[in-house]
Amino acid sequence: MQLLVVCHGETGYEKSNTVLGWVDKALSEQGVLAVNQYASFLIQQKEQIDMVITSPLTRARQTGTIISNGLGSRLIENELIKERNFGDMSGKSLEQIQAKYPELTSIKDVEMFEGFEKSESVAELQSRIKKFVHFLIQLRNGGRYEKIMIVTHTIVIRLLLQILREYTDAEMRELPITTLSKFEVEI
Secondary structure (H helix, E strand, C coil): CEEEEEECCCCCCHHHCEECCCCCCCCCHHHHHHHHHHHHHHHHCCCCCCEEEECCCHHHHHHHHHHHHHHCCEEEECHHHCCCCCHHHCCEEHHHHHHHCCCCCCHHHHHHCCCCCCCCCHHHHHHHHHHHHHHHHHHHHHCCCCEEEEEECHHHHHHHHHHHHCCCHHHHHCCCCCCCCEEEEEC
16 A cells, blocks of 8 residues: 655744644645645646545644545544644744753754653654554555555654654654655555
8 A cells, every 4th residue: 555645734833943733723825825736736647545644633634635625535534643742842933942942953853852841752652653554554454545645744754754664763853844745655
């Protein structure tokens, strides 16, 4: 079964290096436009996607809905691919986070940091993603789906691809992921 793993569209918070976590923000006007253009491109390419699985957070759900509506694909939400809960740092800019944690110099550092109060650990997130991979294997073994698109968040994509492609920690951290980045993997 082929997987297309896609990062949700733009919210506008990317420009300020804001870590949203479970803060539920919609796509910006620019984000909606870009996702519509991406969906049109997929239609032009005659892309056949059997199902779109999306995080329940609005930014991912909107992205998945636009794409699935354009392609006529089934759409489902899955809590297992929800963004990491960054606890007290959710909704904060990198600059605000650095005021408390000066050793964090990039969003990649923030994504993997374990010291935030009331946050989900990376190990807890990895556990969720492993459960999601098990779900995908069940779908594959059912034989109903040939191609599935997964619309989720940067850190989820990093950890999902680390599991599926057996990336090292260093390789996983260096994945170039921006809004609407797409990765293909076979399971």
